[in-house]
Structure formats: C-alpha cells, structure tokens
Amino acid sequence: MNPYTSTGSVSTVTSNIAGGSSSKNNVRAAGVLAPAVPLTTKQVTRRLMAYVRPHAASFATSFVSAGLSVVLQLYVPIVVGRAIDLIIGMGRVDFAALAPLLVQLALVVLAASALQWVQGYCVNLLTYRCVRDMRVDASEKIGRMPVSFIDAHPHGDLISRVVNDVDQIGDGLLQGFNQLFTGVVTIVGTLLFMLSISVPMAVVVVLVTPLSIMAATLIAKFSNKSFAAQQRIQGQLGAHIEEYVGSQRLVSTFCYGDRAQERFDTMNGELYTAGERAQFLSSLSNPGTRFINNLIYAAVAVIGCMCVITGWPAPLTVGGVQTFLSYANQYTKPFNEVTNVITQLQTAYASARRLFALLDADEESPEKADREALAAPAVQLAEFAGPAEFAGPASSARGEVVFDHVNFSYTLERPLLQDICIHAAPGQRIALVGPTGCGKTTLINLLLRFYDVQGGRIELDGVDIASYARADLRSRFGMVLQDTWLFEGTVHDNIAYGRPGATREQVERAAVRAHADGFISALPRGFDTVIGEGGGTLSQGQRQLLCIARVMLCDPEILLLDEATSSIDTRTEAQVQAAFDELMHGRTSFVVAHRLSTIREADRILVMRDGRIIERGTHEQLLSQGGFYAELYNSQWVDE
Numbered sequence: 039m040n041p042y043t044s045t046g047s048v049s050t051v052t053s054n055i056a057g058g059s060s061s062k063n064n065v066r067a068a069g070v071l072a073p074a075v076p077l078t079t080k081q082v083t084r085r086l087m088a089y090v091r092p093h094a095a096s097f098a099t100s101f102v103s104a105g106l107s108v109v110l111q112l113y114v115p116i117v118v119g120r121a122i123d124l125i126i127g128m129g130r131v132d133f134a135a136l137a138p139l140l141v142q143l144a145l146v147v148l149a150a151s152a153l154q155w156v157q158g159y160c161v162n163l164l165t166y167r168c169v170r171d172m173r174v175d176a177s178e179k180i181g182r183m184p185v186s187f188i189d190a191h192p193h194g195d196l197i198s199r200v201v202n203d204v205d206q207i208g209d210g211l212l213q214g215f216n217q218l219f220t221g222v223v224t225i226v227g228t229l230l231f232m233l234s235i236s237v238p239m240a241v242v243v244v245l246v247t248p249l250s251i252m253a254a255t256l257i258a259k260f261s262n263k264s265f266a267a268q269q270r271i272q273g274q275l276g277a278h279i280e281e282y283v284g285s286q287r288l289v290s291t292f293c294y295g296d297r298a299q300e301r302f303d304t305m306n307g308e309l310y311t312a313g314e315r316a317q318f319l320s321s322l323s324n325p326g327t328r329f330i331n332n333l334i335y336a337a338v339a340v341i342g343c344m345c346v347i348t349g350w351p352a353p354l355t356v357g358g359v360q361t362f363l364s365y366a367n368q369y370t371k372p373f374n375e376v377t378n379v380i381t382q383l384q385t386a387y388a389s390a391r392r393l394f395a396l397l398d399a400d401e402e403s404p405e406k407a408d409r410e411a412l413a414a415p416a417v418q419l420a421e422f423a424g425p426a427e428f429a430g431p432a433s434s435a436r437g438e439v440v441f442d443h444v445n446f447s448y449t450l451e452r453p454l455l456q457d458i459c460i461h462a463a464p465g466q467r468i469a470l471v472g473p474t475g476c477g478k479t480t481l482i483n484l485l486l487r488f489y490d491v492q493g494g495r496i497e498l499d500g501v502d503i504a505s506y507a508r509a510d511l512r513s514r515f516g517m518v519l520q521d522t523w524l525f526e527g528t529v530h531d532n533i534a535y536g537r538p539g540a541t542r543e544q545v546e547r548a549a550v551r552a553h554a555d556g557f558i559s560a561l562p563r564g565f566d567t568v569i570g571e572g573g574g575t576l577s578q579g580q581r582q583l584l585c586i587a588r589v590m591l592c593d594p595e596i597l598l599l600d601e602a603t604s605s606i607d608t609r610t611e612a613q614v615q616a617a618f619d620e621l622m623h624g625r626t627s628f629v630v631a632h633r634l635s636t637i638r639e640a641d642r643i644l645v646m647r648d649g650r651i652i653e654r655g656t657h658e659q660l661l662s663q664g665g666f667y668a669e670l671y672n673s674q675w676v677d678e
C-alpha cells in the first residue's frame with residue numbers, strides 16, 4: 039500500500055516557493071521595530087525633505103504662489119480702507135477716484151484666488167507624490183526583509199506602518215505646507231502692515247493675542263488625552279470584532295457569544311464616554327478662542343475710534359481703522375490654525391519615525407560577494423513521467439540534498455537544531471516526524487534559506503546553498519503547507535499564481551493532474567469563477583486541490599510538504615492523496631508528517647526530538663527497533 043494514498047490527512051499547497059512563506063512562522067518573538075537611537079527631529083525633517091526634493095518644482099511653485107496670494111490678500115484691506123475714505127457722507131462720494139479702486143480690488147481678489155488655487159493644487163500634487171514614493175520604498179523594503187524579520191514583528195504593525203503611518207505623514211505634509219506656511223506669512227505680513235498703520239494699536243494686538251493661543255492650547259491638552267483614549271479603545275474594539283468575526287465558528291462552539299458580547303458592551307461603553315468627553319472638550323476650543331479674538335477686535339475698535347476722534351495716541355482716518363481691524367482679525371486666525379497644524383505635524387513626525395525605523399531595518403544578508411551567486415540550473419527530472427510540458431529543459435542537476443552537521447538556533451539562549459546530518463538522494467521521499475516544537479519546520483526554513491545555518495552546511499546537488507542566489511534556490515522548490523493560501527481572483531489566476539505566463543491549456547492540465555478539474559467544472563463559471571479571499575466558500579479539500587494544481591503547474595524539482603492535520607471528507611481526501619502522489623512522483627520530497635500512518639512507505643523516516651535526529655530508517659526498520667518511533671506510532675495507531 040502506498041502511504042501517500044492511505045489513511046493520513048493531507049498536506050495543503052499554499053504556495054510555490056517564489057511567492058511563498060514558511061508555515062509556522064506565525065511563532066513570533068515580541069519584536070519591537072525601533073532603532074537603538076531614535077531619529078532627532080532634524081534628521082526626520084532631512085529625510086522627509088529627501089522625498090520632497092525630487093518634486094522641487096511643485097514645492098517652489100506652491101511656495102511662491104502661497105506668498106503672493108497672502109500678500110495680495112493683505113493688500114485688500116488697504117484698498118477697502120482707501121475706498122471708505124472716499125465715501126465721506128451723503129452726496130460726498132468721490133466716484134471718479136472710487137471706480138479705479140474698485141477695479142483694482144476686483145483684480146487683486148481674483149489674482150489672490152487664482153494663486154490660492156495654484157498653491158493648493160501644487161501642494162496636493164507634491165504630497166501625494168511623496169506619499170506614493172514612501173509607500174513604494176516601504177513595500178519594496180518589506181519584500182527585501184528576511185523571513186526572520188517578518189516572523190518577529192506583528193504583521194498588523196508592519197501593515198500599519200505602510201498604510202496608516204504614511205497616510206499620517208501625507209496629512210502632515212499637506213496641512214503643513216498648506217496652512218503652516220500661509221499662516222506664518224500671514225502673521226508676519228499682517229504684523230508689518232499693522233505696524234505701518236499704527237504702532238500702539240499693533241502692540242495691543244500682539245500683547246493680547248497669546249491669551250487666545252493659551253486658551254486653545256489648554257483645551258487641546260485636555261481633549262488630546264480623551265482623543266488618545268478614544269483611539270486606544272477603538273483599536274481594542276477593532277481587534278475584538280476581528281477576533282469575533284474571524285473565529286465565529288469557535289465562538290459558537292465554545293458558547294463564547296454572551297461573554298464576547300459583554301466584552302464588546304464594556305468597550306463600547308468606554309468608547310462612548312471617551313468620545314463624548316473628547317468631543318465636548320474640543321468643541322470648547324472654537325467658541326473660546328473666538329470669544330477672546332472678539333475681545334481683541336473690540337479693544338482695537340475702541341482705540342481706533344479714539345485715534346480718529348482725538349488723534350491720540352496717533353491720528354487715524356475711519357478707513358485706516360477699518361483696514362487695521364481687518365488685519366487684527368486676520369492676524370489672530372492663523373495662530374489657531376498653526377496650533378492645529380503643530381499637533382498634526384507632531385503626529386506626522388511620530389509616524390515618520392516609525393516608517394524610517396522600518397526603512398532602516400537590516401535586510402537579508404547580501405548574496406555571497408566573493409563569487410557570483412549561482413543561478414539555478416534548469417532541470418530535467420530524470421524520473422519524471424508526466425507530460426513534457428511540465429518538465430524543464432535538460433540539465434545534470436538532480437535534486438540531491440545534503441545536511442552536513444547543521445546547527446541552528448533562533449535565539450542565543452536556546453539551541454535548537456544540533457548536528458543534523460541528512461542525505462536525500464534524487465527522487466527520494468524523506469519523512470520528518472517528532473513531537474511538536476522539535477524543529478521539523480525549522481529544517482525546511484533552513485533549506486529555503488529563510489534563515490541561514492549557524493554551523494555545518496546544506497548542499498543542493500553538491501553545491502552549498504549559501505552560494506545560490508536566494509531567488510534561484512527557492513525557485514527549485516515547491517512548498518505544500520498546512521494552511522491554504524488563495525487570493526480573491528479567478529480559479530485560473532489562483533492556479534497560475536506561480537507561473538503567470540502559463541497558457542490556459544497548461545493551467546487546465548495542471549488542474550486535471552491535481553484531480554481538481556471535477557469540482558472546478560461544477561463551479562458556475564468553471565476556471566473563470568471568482569473565489570473569495572482565502573478560498574471563499576470552497577471546502578477545505580477543494581482549496582487544497584487548487585493549491586496542489588498551483589504547485590503542479592510550477593513543476594518544482596524538490597517538494598517540501600508540511601502535512602495538514604485538519605481532516606477533510608474521505609472522498610476528497612482520496613483525491614488529494616492521489617494528487618499528492620502525482621506531484622511527488624520522481625521528485626525529492628521532504629514530508630513533515632503529523633500522522634504517522636501517512637508515511638509508512640517513505641524511503642526514509644527521520645525521527646526528531648529536541649532538535650536532534652534520534653532515529654532513522656524505514657517504517658519497518660524503525661518499528662522493529664522498538665524505539666521512540668515505535669512508541670509514537672503505536673500510540674497514534676491506538677488513538678486512531
């Protein structure tokens with residue numbers, strides 16, 4: 039009897055190696071992605087400006103148009119003031135002088151608006167280009183990171199750096215360029231204009247304005263705490279709902295629904311309280327600062343009237359008072375805007391630090407520099423009996439794998455693999471068995487160079503795998519894991535994932551060989567049926583068949599199978615086993631087995647315990663030895 043078609047559960051193809059990742063890599067250390075010395079504000083600014091520099095034209099245009107627009111806007115009150123002075127009273131209006139002033143006013147307002155539009159457009163362009171460039175860098179960086187890094191960092195955090203943090207930086211840049219710059223220019227400009235009209239009144243405005251800023255800052259200080267609490271609880275609530283929806287079956291099975299609802303109610307209540315408090319406090323900000331600004335406005339109006347009537351402390355016309363009041367009004371506004379922008383900039387800088395920490399993280403060790411990394415030789419599987427289109431061009435490489443006294447540990451404190459020696463002849467099926475955590479998956483991680491060995495060496499066809507270019511090395515393997523990985527797309531595209539150039543016919547033949555054609559043809563649109571993310575409504579067995587077809591199409595030389603523990607119905611299981619048989623035919627295969635009944639006919643079984651190989655041989659040999667394997671096998675047999 040062939041063990042690979044017998045009673046055992048079935049492995050799942052999750053990817054070919056080119057697009058794959060290791061299966062057990064969800065065992066993560068609590069990785070913290072932060073540089074030893076955090077970047078200073080100056081360093082962050084310099085790095086942000088490096089993204090702005092390639093778009094210098096947009097930056098300069100926006101800068102110049104913002105400046106011109108502000109100056110023109112500041113000129114408007116002067117024209118209005120002059121016009122007012124030409125309207126002295128009933129029947130005493132100097133229309134001849136007023137007409138050109140009104141034309142001038144219209145032109146200035148039009149030009150200021152046009153420049154404002156240009157400024158806004160350029161800032162948008164600049165910001166979104168910077169955001170695009172940052173995302174490209176971050177995404178490419180993640181692609182260059184070693185699997186050990188991905189293993190050690192919560193995936194949600196990495197995603198958040200690429201998506202949310204870059205968004206925050208974009209908002210900061212947008213607000214910063216839009217408001218900070220125009221705000222600062224407005225403050226400086228209005229101050230100069232006010233000084234040119236009346237120094238004593240300008241001094242009053244400058245001295246009283248900080249009251250408004252202090253009020254805004256005080257309110258922001260309290261409301262920020264509540265906003266932070268709101269965000270924190272929102273995050274917890276999101277995680278809770280994700281858990282609840284994602285694990286609906288488990289929640290129902292364990293009757294956890296009521297407790298989950300209680301937790302939800304508690305968090306939702308806290309969120310409501312924090313949100314209400316935050317909104318209440320922040321709603322005070324606007325009326326509070328407006329009230330103070332209006333006080334300033336009234337004080338300036340009173341002093342202005344004194345100037346007009348008594349000429350003290352300085353003589354002023356009615357038009358002059360009107361002009362000054364406009365400036366006083368404009369002067370205070372940007373302070374509130376700048377205060378808001380500073381909060382936003384602080385958030386953007388915090389996000390930039392997180393992004394740059396990711397971009398600065400150590401990448402995969404470089405390919406060997408002393409000699410060019412070897413490209414994978416093209417392979418003709420000697421014993422491969424399938425159709426010619428599934429076999430590569432002829433070559434001498436055969437898929438021989440040797441572990442030569444290999445040592446490895448994830449952490450210094452805890453040695454894992456010790457003195458591992460394995461010889462897999464071309465086409466052999468090697469089974470790895472042993473208790474959970476003994477290092478079976480780790481062996482596979484080393485073979486693919488997701489991690490590098492710390493002692494000894496691994497050879498593929500007589501060449502140290504460290505000498506291969508990683509991508510070339512990985513392209514020689516097909517990996518079949520416990521968890522299926524399917525994306526939202528057609529059945530055809532899911533199968534063709536590892537070989538995008540494959541023809542329709544090749545994809546369909548791979549499906550036939552993987553025994554997947556039966557259920558695919560029953561789908562509403564056959565190969566063109568769109569399946570949801572993760573396989574949507576397909577059964578576990580159907581997902582596995584699709585994944586097997588995917589690897590079948592890639593036609594790898596060596597197979598790494600991490601056997602699934604999940605059970606599927608007997609008929610589908612038989613189909614999947616048959617597909618596996620077809621897949622493994624003539625290829626060197628490493629099978630991480632959990633159910634020993636599935637590996638009885640492996641060419642060699644390696645029994646691992648605590649990172650060492652303690653027994654090796656065929657099923658019969660190991661059973662007759664009466665050692666650890668026999669103990670394991672008999673206990674499982676009894677269980678089954």
Ligand SMILES: Nc1ncnc2c1ncn2[C@@H]1O[C@H](COP(=O)(O)OP(=O)(O)OP(=O)(O)O)[C@@H](O)[C@H]1O
Nearest residue numbers: 062065067189448473474475476477478479480481
């Ligand atoms: N990325 C990692 N960082 C640190 N330790 C890890 C990492 N991956 C695995 N380990 C640890 O290494 C040990 C071996 O893990 P491995 O996944 O190789 O075991 P396994 O034999 O495949 O287990 P199982 O049969 O449960 O799949 C375990 O103790 C595990 O916690």
